[in-house]
Amino acid sequence: MVDVILGLQWGDEGKGKIVDYFAGRYDIIARFQGGPNAGHTLYVRNKKIVLHQIPSGIFHEKKINLIGSGVVLDPVTLRKECESVSAFGVDYRKNLFISDRAHLILPTHRALDKASEQSKGEEKIGSTLKGIGPAYMDKTGRNGLRVGDLMDRNFTNQYIQLRLKHQKLLDLLNFSEDISAWEQEFFDALEFMRQFNIVSGEYFINEKISDGQTVLAEGAQGSMLDVDFGTFPFVTSSNTISAGVCTGLGVAPQKIRDVLGVSKAYCTRVGGGPFPTELFDAAGETLRETGQEFGSTTGRPRRCGWIDLVALKYACMLNGVTQLVMTKADVLDAFDELRLCTAYVSDGQLTKRVPALLAKKHIEPVWESFPGWKTNISALKNYSDLPEAMKEYTEFIASYLAVPITYISIGPGRDQLVRNPVP
Numbered sequence: 519m520v521d522v523i524l525g526l527q528w529g530d531e532g533k534g535k536i537v538d539y540f541a542g543r544y545d546i547i548a549r550f551q552g553g554p555n556a557g558h559t560l561y562v563r564n565k566k567i568v569l570h571q572i573p574s575g576i577f578h579e580k581k582i583n584l585i586g587s588g589v590v591l592d593p594v595t596l597r598k599e600c601e602s603v604s605a606f607g608v609d610y611r612k613n614l615f616i617s618d619r620a621h622l623i624l625p626t627h628r629a630l631d632k633a634s635e636q637s638k639g640e641e642k643i644g645s646t647l648k649g650i651g652p653a654y655m656d657k658t659g660r661n662g663l664r665v666g667d668l669m670d671r672n673f674t675n676q677y678i679q680l681r682l683k684h685q686k687l688l689d690l691l692n693f694s695e696d697i698s699a700w701e702q703e704f705f706d707a708l709e710f711m712r713q714f715n716i717v718s719g720e721y722f723i724n725e726k727i728s729d730g731q732t733v734l735a736e737g738a739q740g741s742m743l744d745v746d747f748g749t750f751p752f753v754t755s756s757n758t759i760s761a762g763v764c765t766g767l768g769v770a771p772q773k774i775r776d777v778l779g780v781s782k783a784y785c786t787r788v789g790g791g792p793f794p795t796e797l798f799d800a801a802g803e804t805l806r807e808t809g810q811e812f813g814s815t816t817g818r819p820r821r822c823g824w825i826d827l828v829a830l831k832y833a834c835m836l837n838g839v840t841q842l843v844m845t846k847a848d849v850l851d852a853f854d855e856l857r858l859c860t861a862y863v864s865d866g867q868l869t870k871r872v873p874a875l876l877a878k879k880h881i882e883p884v885w886e887s888f889p890g891w892k893t894n895i896s897a898l899k900n901y902s903d904l905p906e907a908m909k910e911y912t913e914f915i916a917s918y919l920a921v922p923i924t925y926i927s928i929g930p931g932r933d934q935l936v937r938n939p940v941p
């Protein structure tokens with residue numbers, strides 16, 4: 519069976535930490551979409567490490583980690599990351615597997631990402647510039663190169679053909695930066711990739727499932743960045759929701775059991791696009807400083823705001839969330855008052871739905887207010903020790919969403935997680 523851990527907001531909910539926490543219970547940990555736009559932070563032996571391409575189960579010895587077919591893979595990032603995990607004693611040659619159907623991110627995809635953002639001016643998406651959009655465009659446009667193509671003696675030729683196509687687009691966008699250094703490291707990294715276990719991802723995973731092994735699918739980005747159901751066009755280019763597990767790994771929907779949705783106790787977003795509960799005041803600044811809300815991939819300050827239950831309920835619906843894991847609750851420790859958005863006023867109409875054209879609408883949030891708990895919770899061990907005011911806050915959220923909150927994360931450390939025994 520397959521369980522899923524994915525983000526319910528605009529990314530950076532703390533998925534990496536939660537996957538690392540649960541990974542020991544599974545045989546295989548698999549990324550199913552996205553690419554190095556992801557930045558998943560883990561603490562291993564009290565040292566911080568940020569993973570972009572490799573699944574967050576990599577620090578558990580004897581667990582298989584799979585980069586699935588739905589991922590777009592940058593060999594250069596992969597190589598750097600392999601070097602940093604091996605400094606922790608991880609033998610990635612043994613426990614990292616890559617699907618031959620995963621598409622490659624080429625240097626020109628990164629250039630196209632940059633050129634496209636520059637051409638958009640004020641309307642830019644705020645992409646991480648890792649080449650994600652152009653790589654997925656080449657996949658759906660049926661032009662892309664895949665990991666399996668590396669085995670083909672004709673690979674360099676295929677690369678040159680695609681590069682020529684990209685050059686025409688880059689010329690149209692007036693992009694004239696020299697990317698020869700990127701190409702050099704790309705080809706070096708391709709050589710490095712030859713040492714990996716490259717497998718037919720869909721057979722690999724289904725055979726393991728048939729043998730009774732268990733899979734934890736690790737989402738990247740968040741549900742509100744989903745290309746179909748997120749805040750289009752300010753989204754990423756993949757299906758970040760649970761449906762993406764089936765298309766990204768090649769597993770049937772009946773194989774999916776639990777969907778653990780991860781949400782912060784408040785809300786953040788990095789990059790452009792609508793964010794109804796965004797704060798521009800001292801409270802927003804406090805969230806950013808206390809929560810250390812700076813992008814794990816780009817270092818950009820994250821936009822901060824109160825929790826948005828309208829968007830969260832929408833995400834629970836899209837994903838079929840069976841349990842909610844609430845992270846960064848400790849960041850709210852010092853607040854006198856906490857707010858939650860329970861409805862939107864859009865064009866004068868009260869609604870509890872996320873409109874498809876959210877990016878074009880002016881939204882006024884409707885607020886519910888709760889007193890803060892004013893207690894340092896980061897060292898607590900048991901749910902029963904949590905302050906009453908905090909239980910009221912989380913129980914209100916669980917009841918609004920009609921989803922149990924089974925775990926509450928109270929700090930970045932692997933063990934700073936409290937289980938709710940009776941959700």
Ligand code: GDP
Nearest residue numbers: 530531532533534558559814846927928929930
């Ligand atoms: P991901 O992309 O969803 O894996 O999340 P990121 O790693 O980009 O961002 C989450 C950040 O919050 C990281 O710096 C984590 O170390 C940190 N973090 C995770 N859980 C908690 C928590 O419960 N409390 C605090 N204070 N920090 C946390």
Ligand code: IMO
Nearest residue numbers: 529530555556557644645646738739754788789
């Ligand atoms: P994790 O997995 C937060 C955002 C970018 C931008 C938009 C499109 O760490 O949660 P892209 O590079 O995909 O073209 O960017 O999506 N974005 C993320 N925001 N966390 C992420 O990943 C993100 N990956 C992309 O900031 O707004």
Ligand code: MG
Nearest residue numbers: 530557558814
């Ligand atoms: Mg992140």
